[in-house]
Amino acid sequence: MTLQARLDAFKADFRAGKPPYSVPAAVIATMDRATDELIASGAAGRALKAGEQAPDFALPAEDGTLVSSRDLLARGPLIVSFYRGVWCPYCNMELQALQAALPDFRQAGANLIAISPQTRVNSRKSVRQNELDFPILSDAENTVAAMFGLRFRMPDYLIALYRDVLRNDLPAFNGDASWTLPMPGRFVIGQDATIRYAEVNPDYTRRPEPSDMLPAVRAASLARA
Template identity: 80%
Template sequence: MTLQARLDAFKADFRAGKAPYTVPREVIDTMDRATAELIASGAAARALKAGEQAPAFTLNDPDGQPVASADLLAKGPLVVSFYRGVWCPYCNMELQALQAALPEFETLGASLVAISPQTAVNSRKSIRQNGLDFPILSDPRNEVAAAFGLRFEMPDYLVDLYKALKNDLPTFNGDPSWTLPMPARFVIGQDGTIRYAEVNPDYTRRPEPEDMFPVLRGAANVVA
């Protein structure tokens, strides 16, 4: 089953209220409103695109060790996945799909990192729950996400909903700002140029990991 098929199946069960997803209709309507408004805002069109230069970054892994994009790019191309946090089931399914694709990424000479605004404790939880062999880096205040054009501020009515659902992002992220990154995937070549960019303001839509293989073959000069 493809990643998007898994996401669609989860979304259908969630909307149908199948156990354990007994969510009131007004909650779904509020989430849909926020997604529609983010799409309409044109935020995704302002994110970095293929052909542009990727910002260099250094972020800490869950053990507090700094990981620099420059060091990873010295070894080969870099796959970067921005996601919302361990509390997001769509993000967790994406992480699992990336883990399944990790051997192919490594065969193509690429490194893989995921970036989230969550604290190190929650990144360790993400790694443990999803059985990950690649690092999750903490992006305090979504500053690296902002450099890629991904950070957005949640509307007040969505903040109120998250509070009502006990989804306390300031605690998850160690940051009171109530901002999130749009889910996004990038392939960065060793020269720092973005070779692939996929940004979607609809958090229920994610690209397949396999979509990046042809780009990685080109970036690493690997013959298929």
């Protein structure tokens, strides 16, 4: 089953209220409103694109190690995946799909990292829960996500929904009270820091297949030969 097929199946069950899910229609309508408004804002179109230069960054991994994009690029192409957090089932399914594709990425000479705004404690949970063999980096206040053009602040009505109805305490998950998130995004970066693949979607239920990145990864690997 493809990643998107898994995501669509989960979404259908969630919206149908199949156990263990029981979400009122008004909650789903509010979440849909926020997604539609983010799409309409054009924010995704302002994110970094293929052909542009990726910024340098260094962030702590789940084990506390400082991971530098410059150091990773010295070894080969770099795949960067931004996701919302361990609390997001769509993100967890994406991480699992990336893990399944990891041997192909490594065979092509690339390293893979994922970045979220969550604390290192929650990043460790992401690694353990999804059985990952690649690092999860903690991006406090979505600072690096903003450098890639992905950061957005949740609208007040969605904050109220998360806080008061869903009991999803993002300030606790992330260790900051900004109520910001990254739009899910994936980038393949060549050793010259040029972005060779960029995919950003303001609809968090839509994610490309990991295999979609392989042509760009292989091209970036050939360019360094």
